[in-house]
Amino acid sequence: MPLLSLKKLSKSFDKTTAVADVSLDVERGEFFGLLGPSGCGKTTTLRMIAGLEHPDSGSIEFEGREITNLPAERRGFGMVFQNYALFPHLNVFENVAFGLRARHKPNPEIAERVKGALELVQLPGYEKRRVDELSGGQQQRVAIARAIAIEPALLLFDEPLSNLDVALREETRGELRELVTRLGLTAVYVTHDQEEAFALCDRISVMVGGRLLQTGRPRDLYEHPAQLSVGKFLGRNNLIRAMRLSSSKSALGEFKTLDGGHVLRAPVDEKNPLPLNQPCILAIRPEHVVVTKSKDEPENALPATVREINFSGATSSVKLDANGLLIEALALDANELKVGDNRTVVLPPERIALLKDE
């Protein structure tokens, strides 16, 4: 039984639909990510889980019990807000103790638990500080300490790292993941940052326009996007418009690209073949594109001319033109390449994902 399950949740504000028909399951001990561009409804979904918004339809179950109508204060879920929402009139100790006081815990126990929580987030001895004296990173940790001090049944994060600078964000990211794992907590984490979601989450749901497009492990989503919009949203991608040529029963199908007129081979799902002569999209990541000098590559080798080289530190992005078909490749070392060089571009079939044209 999943720990948390959302069943056909929908929510609209006035006339705009924020969340449409979202269903998902979060397993116990999982770090679950909701990833999507801003305004896609991921925060609304999180707020419905927290009990801060009431869904228009659908239900939320926790440990098999229906909690759709349970007010936020009875759910016992800890939440870390994007702007931290620390109480400005209370010091660090009282902020962390807030949830414990609301539960009428005895003072010695509160003191002990606050101390423990602050040590967990590496802020021991900060009890008497005012929250506005703290740096952004420290405020962030207080917010996390406050959420874990109540021993949350579920920990909810609403883009908690988006207000930190890049270096601090990456450091805190690692610490956050360790903390959640160590305490054996289950977390739902909302972010628009794909890298962050990949680094943190066990499983991710990609949300666009209020709908869940795909749920899966980060690597699966990256390599096998189920839909064009998922492929577009997650990282750079070469999206090649093509038509299926043959209906061969083999694992590899033949496609003719609309630009350049090349014939490419790509894996097809035998059980669910695309109709012939319908436009579709072949997607391949730039880092999987091979650029070579030799001309005798077995499959999917296209002669191409280098059009553009963009140096960006560790890698360079190389844009090539294969008879009108533009391909982007990622090269670790582009020293040998010059604009105007003739090369061979290889698109390894096992790296090509087949997507429906939307």
Add this chain to the structure above:
Amino acid sequence: MKRLDPARFVEMRAEGAHRFLSAPPVREMNSLIFPRGFTSGYLRRALPTRIRTVYSMPPIAISPRRRVWLSPRLIVILTTAAVLVYGVIYPNFHVIVASLQQDGRWSLQNYAQALSQSIVLESIIASVGVSVLTVLFCAAVGIPLAFLFERYTFPARKVFATFAALPLVLPPLVGTVAFIFLCGESGILARLVQSALRLDHSPWSLRGWPALLLFHTYTMYPFFYMLTGAGLTRIDAALAEAGRSLGASRTRVLMRILLPQLTPSLIAAALLTFMTSMASFSAPLLFGGGVRVLTLEIYTARQRGDASLALTETVILAVISLSALFFFQRYEGTRKFASAALKGATKTRRAIATGRARLIAIACGVLFSLLLVLPVATLVLVSFAREGNWTTQTVPTAYTVANYVRIFSDPRASEVFLNSLSMSAIAAGAALVWSLSVATLLARKGGRRWKRLLSWLILVPWALPGTVVAVSLAEAYGQPSALLGSFILVGTFWILPVVYFLRFMPLVVRAVQASLEQIDAALEEAAASLGARWWQRFSRVTLPLVWPGALAGTLLAFVIALGEYVASVIVFVPTNRPVSIAIASELRDFNLGTAAAYGVVLMAMIGIIMTVATRLERRRG
């Protein structure tokens, strides 16, 4: 206290758990999750490998929502409704009905009679005319002053800024009295001019339109000055710079960029000025001369015993005020700018460095500061004058503290302070409690129509002139009424606190609402997610954050109630006279010194309270 090992923290979680699942030992989990010996992270240091087991979720207490028949929310809604029905809806409804009846029959006779009298028509024209002119005059004075003092910096600036709002906290009656002493026909200024020019009679008389407009401009220009100043500081400095960089001249920037952005502030200032001027009573009473404004007409009609005329005029005044409010709010709504949402560079004041401009600016600062302080200084001076001693001299010749001794030693004289203090405190305290509950109702999500109706009903007693509020309460609760049964409010101690409460609670509601709006909604959500119930969220998060602003608003209402005259004069009880009534009666007996002393003590009390309120306000920011 025992030092807590972080490892204990995790175990503690499990101790309280009623039900748990065992999970793989942590070391094993580590190797699963962090295969290549993770190095960074505070957990590595904070949590040694001593933890044996990580338990699953602690259980959450899911108890069904308690069904209480009389929930706090219901109580709040019921009291709100009761106050609005008793205080706002019924009295006004009663007045309208009464004005539409003659000898127990429905008719428009009252209106026909009232409008056929030239004096009523004249007073309508006078009221509206005075108000419109007041708005124009105040704008002409307040806007340039705001530009001068809020955009530039020079030596005398601070002096003026300190005194700029002085006329706003001066009770209208006290201000009127001070004005008579200063520039009345036998006031200090008139005598100065008379002796300088060796005239055998006073050079002017402080009567009629010029006197009214002068006084109104003095007391109401701060609306324009302060709102324009606030508007100016909100405008992004980069906008003017962008205009200049696109080749616009200074005047063009002013006309095309600054003024259009100031319109919301200017409309708000015009509204405040117009409404205050419509409600003005003390000045027309004491030096209006031939200008018979509506407020005064209502008062005299009641004094004459012509109740139906008073009621009809009350309805007319109320209709004019409310339509002005409606008109201005409509217009304001069309002129909102979204630029407030942008983060702008903070506007810094420019220093005036060049010689002549600097001299002129300093001269302006000194001159206007003097003009502001002079009436108050005059009042203080006269309060020390020996009674009956100041007749034809420029300033009183003999000084004494006898006036102060008198008002503090005579119990009948000193008790008026206690009366005013206790009645204002009751009204302000009730307004605070009520505003807190109303503001939380208004802050809730949903029910937009109800909330709009609620806001309007709250605004009504503020928009209605004090005369209207007092007359409608006096009429509605002056005889056994449908709502109060045999209890008659008029003639009891409670009539004035009720009137004060109704008149000034909109101020407090506004202050509380403004503070509430500044609170991040996420704070209350955070409190809810941490398990705080409705009452805990209110008392531990909302209230502490709203408190300074709410208290500042309450103190402002308290201060204004202390010097209230307009409504008091209509419904006060002789055994329970407020300060303003005492001042007016001393003035009638020509005890000028005593009247001034009352005024000075009142101002001192107001000054102290306002200082406290300002401190509170500052602590909030």
